[in-house]
Each structure stands twice: as C-alpha cells, then as structure tokens.
Amino acid sequence: MDQANTVEEGENGPDARQRILVCAAELLRHGGREALTTRAVATAAGVQQPTIYRLFGDKDALLDAVAEYGFLAYLKQKSPNEPGQDPIDALRAGWDLHVGFGLANPAIFSIMYGDPRPGKTSPAAAKAVDFLRQRMRLLAASGRLRVSEERAANLIRAGGCGTVFTLLAMPEAERDLDLSIVAREAVLATIITQTPQWKASGVVSAAIALRATLSETNALTASEQRLLSEWLARIAAPGGEVS
Structure with a gap:
C-alpha cells in the first residue's frame, strides 16, 4: 500500500473523527479557544484541513463537538x-x-x-x-x-x-x-x-408533586392527563397559590 492510500484511509477511517476530537480537546484545554484553529487541529490529528470540514461542517460545529466530547466524560461521573x-x-x-x-x-x-x-x-x-x-x-x-x-x-x-x-x-x-x-x-x-409537601400545607407544592407522578396512574385517558397536567402546571406557576 502506498503512502497516499495510507493517508486517505487514516483520514477516512472510523477513528478519524475521534482522533480529531481528542486532539482538539487537548489544544482547547492547554491553549484556550484561540489555539483551536482548524490548521492546528489538522496538524495534531495528522489529517488534512478539508477532512475537518467534511466531518464537522465548520469551526462552530467542531467547537460544539469538542464541548460535547469533553462533557460526556463529565456526565459519566454522574x-x-x-x-x-x-x-x-x-x-x-x-x-x-x-x-x-x-x-x-x-x-x-x-x-x-x-x-x-x-x-x-x-x-x-x-x-x-x-x-x-x-x-x-x-x-x-x-x-x-x-x-x-x-x-x-x-x-x-x-x-x-x-x-x-x-x-x-x-x-x-x-x-x-x-x-x-x-x-x-x-x-x-x-x-x-x-x-414532603403532602405532609405539610401548600396547594402549589402538592400540585408540583402530583404533576410529577401523574403518568403513574391509569385512571385517566391520555387527553385527561394532559388537561390535568396543564391545570397543575398553572397552579404550580409563580403566584398560583390560592387561599
């Protein structure tokens, strides 16, 4: 396999996007947003700049993808x-x-x-x-x-x-x-x-709790549930408490 084919496979292989994200996240972490140029990312990931545009569309989309990549690691902790x-x-x-x-x-x-x-x-x-x-x-x-x-x-x-x-x-x-x-x-x-609000007074808090568990009942039709949910949301809204 010649060098040109090797480069093409490296840029179009299944790991190209992941490699770009890893390199972009490192550039962002160490140099901030200013360091995250498509040229710098392409060099770090070993791809051509057009590959980045093909995979991500534009720089804003790349930034969103990098943020999501970094944040998914955070969400795994939760x-x-x-x-x-x-x-x-x-x-x-x-x-x-x-x-x-x-x-x-x-x-x-x-x-x-x-x-x-x-x-x-x-x-x-x-x-x-x-x-x-x-x-x-x-x-x-x-x-x-x-x-x-x-x-x-x-x-x-x-x-x-x-x-x-x-x-x-x-x-x-x-x-x-x-x-x-x-x-x-x-x-x-x-x-x-x-x-818990069902042990205390307050129609607003009671409405909030009931609305959160409304889907657990089979006593109402779907349209009845939607209507009751709307009423409960109105009660739970600021100023919804009645005397």
Missing part, C-alpha cells in the same frame, strides 16, 4: 439516584461536580454556557439540562419542591453557571471556593423543603 439515596444529597453532589468541571475545564465550559443564544443550546449543555430535569422530577415526586420543576432547574442552572464564571474571573490563588457552598445552599433553600 448517575441517577440510587435506591435509598436522598435526592437533595444527590443534587448537592451534582452541583459540586458541575462547579468542579467548570473550574477544571474553563474553555469547554465557556463554549457550553458562555455564548447563550435564545432557542439554541450546545448538544453538551442540552444533555446536562436533561439530566438536571431528571433530578427535578425525582425531587418533585418526593414532595420536596416548593417551586415548579422548570423554575427549580433554571435556578440551579443560574446559580451553578454564575458561580463558575465568578470564580473563573478571580485569580486562581485567590478563589473563594466556599462561595460555591454558600450559593448552593442559598439556591436549595429557595427550591426545596425538608418536609
């Missing part, structure tokens, strides 16, 4: 609640892991969360949001949420991302890591209650 595990403890652990990932991978974190565009979310960030929503559903089903699932998830996202970017803006030697703990507990105090 798992759904195990039987008997307190969902609030799991949420604390998830916050700490999120902040730790952001501080250890500032460039990837910035690609994921640092360029918000309405209606567009990076694939990696979308996976993180889905995971967080699963956490909120567990909390709602246990009767521990005092706000809607969506508002709880948004407060966690705002607090976690804000904490990471605030700490990254500080000189590394001067970072106040306790800030993350204080912010975490402030957010948790806003969205959760220590007593």
